[in-house]
Amino acid sequence: MHASDWYAQHGKMPRLYVPAAFVVGSDVALPEGPARHVTRVLRMAEGAPLVLFDGHGQEAGVRLAAVSRKQTLAHVEAVWAGSGESPLTVHLGQAISKGDRMDYAIQKAVELGVAAITPLYTERGDVRLKGDREDKKQAHWQAIAASACEQSGRAVVPCVHAPMALSSWLEERQEPLRLMLHLATGNAFDQHSRPAAVALLIGPEGGLSDSDIAAAQAASFTPLTLGPRVLRTETAPVVALSLLQHYFGDL
Structure with a gap:
């Protein structure tokens, strides 16, 4: 059946x-x-x-x-x-934000077909989790991902990895297309061929610092702007993932 x-x-x-x-x-x-x-x-x-x-x-x-x-x-x-998975593999590196903003970002990223999520500690990020608190947050975020799969029809629950420093996440990246949102660049999305996989970096509420940006560029990340308006840290992944799924996925 x-x-x-x-x-x-x-x-x-x-x-x-x-x-x-x-x-x-x-x-x-x-x-x-x-x-x-x-x-x-x-x-x-x-x-x-x-x-x-x-x-x-x-x-x-x-x-x-x-x-x-x-x-x-x-x-x-x-x-x-199950048949709800996107043909595009996207690993989202999301700077940790306060309150329910991080919950929202994870929920919507899962609905939009993300393959994996890593919460990130960045220079301007003001959330620092330690010990049991970090473990409890990770379990909470993983439960958010599972609930989003129940609602959206996905049968694969994306892994929400343990939070890590941005520098460590950058060192692990192997995806052929690596993008970071950075308003000041003016670089519009102009990729034409479908990549095998994508790494997407979203900064904190205050944006990525100069040193964060330099480190990401050294790791072959391309700065990308999503227009003239400043998007909140929980809105940015929704827009960026929608674009990626439109061009290379199943939207």
Whole structure:
């Protein structure tokens, strides 16, 4: 059975991220979060259909087989390959911003098909996370990415890497096309051939510093402007990714 067949039979239904192996005829125990959502929030009963995805590209059409306080089981009736991934691989390096701005940037980047995200410490960035706080933030951002996949129809959950210094991220880059947003350059987007992969660098609220820009240029990043207006740090990746997906992806 294909995804279209399952949806044609059952209509619109919840899509949940469950990192498990899907085998037709087997039962999958829902983790606490998804189980609580379907039973207490959506109040779904035994026999109700829904779709699960494993985060690595597989989806499953399931029915709730057992609902109790201790365990919620879903019976797998069909398995298929997800089809929501972009043909363009983009690794986003996003300077960490305060409050829910970073959440917004990650959510929208995932909706726009980003392949991986690395939160970055930059010279002008005013967020510095340490120890357990950094681990908790990374887990929170990864959960934001998974939720965005549930909403947008993606079956692959992009990895949100541990935060790192901009210099370390630049050293790791191997993508043939490397772009950074820098308003002052005046360089418009004029790439014509589809690249194998893209690295996209977005600075903090105060912009990239001169030393950050120099380091990125030394790592073969091309400065790019998105017009005469100054975009917020959480708006910039939305616009840049939309452009990239339009020219080289599936928008």
